[in-house]
Amino acid sequence: MSRPQIALVVHALILIGALAFIVPALTRALGSPTGYLLSLLTYWLGFCLPVIALHVRGRRGPHLFSERLAWQDWFVPGLLLLQLGVVGMVAVTPHTSMLTTNGAMLAALIGVINGPLEETAWRGGFMTRFADRPRLGFWLGWVLFTLWHAPLALSHGIVFEGGWMALVGGAAALGLLWNWIAWRTGSVFWTSIAHTLTNVMAFWVLFDGNGFV
Template sequence: MTIIPVAVPSTMAAVFTALARRMPERTAYNVGFAVYWIAWCLAAPMWLLGARHAVRLLTAGRRLPRDHLLLLALPAAGAVVTQLIPHRREIDTATALVMVGSATINAAGEELLWRGVFMRELEDRPRMAQTLSLIGFSIWHFAPQLVLPSALGRGRFVAGSAVVGSAMTAAAWKAGGLRQVVIAHAIVDACGVTAARFRLGRVPNS
């Protein structure tokens, strides 16, 4: 279990690097995420948790108190203000579909991998589980930037991911399930207009 926060970022950095050397950047980005979603976000949780338990985690969760709901709302509001609104005129039907589709897949998969697995496998050591979860989730966000660097800079993007991850981690453990966290995570990811347009080949890697 403790190897996941190291294994995922390192293997995915190698995958994105290798793909970028062999195919166009857009293809490398899309294939790299497909590998991440299938191998790490789907196969690993299914193997470690079992399909029934994974589905139960995704659909369960106690009602959150107001302070934790605010924690979830702040990253979503930040994504809307900094990403969605400034790029709203770039959104057409295809871009919107990619935004929503990729956000749904990514949010569900990442919450299973980075929160669900650690919640159950280290259930008796919550502090260790939360720490490892947050470290792995944050550092992983460096890997896809090897193909599509953030306009904020790689370091600032990873730091921002850590802030978002902190809110998601606190809320998931408080709720004892992922239902509300997946929704908040999907809203944040769905604001990624630039990434969606890059997936469609409509913006250059610059």
């Protein structure tokens, strides 16, 4: 691997290791809602924004954020719509009785920030740095994206629906789908939309289920 490729991978590994200590410490010291949200802020400031600045910005053309699809890729919006429907049925429908408007508003705020940042950093970062070794970049990006969710399971006082296996397994399944689409199309436009809406639904259940609002 080249130095920039190694730097990106090491950055991701440092992030995962650091969050394994930061997430439980913050959620224990500040309470689960504040600590969890500050953990996400730490992740955005410590990983997503630096990766975008160092590995994506100025190194990819406008196609990285293009909505245009080749004719053979016009199944992508339908596939992502199906994915969103499955997430809604599995994650949201069983919990509609507890969901609140305030929870939806907070989830929308966090989701709108997190979705595009993650897609640009993870998919965009690895697509950019591993353009010469796409298979390696694809699988490394997917594995590390999946692993970064593991420290979230260490949150003190937060219950994740389905436990840590559902949290990490869901990230693995969705990350694999989004990776495949992003690498196939060369763009994070469609995956950013799907990621954002998925986050809104997942965060809505998480926030209302754990008394964030």
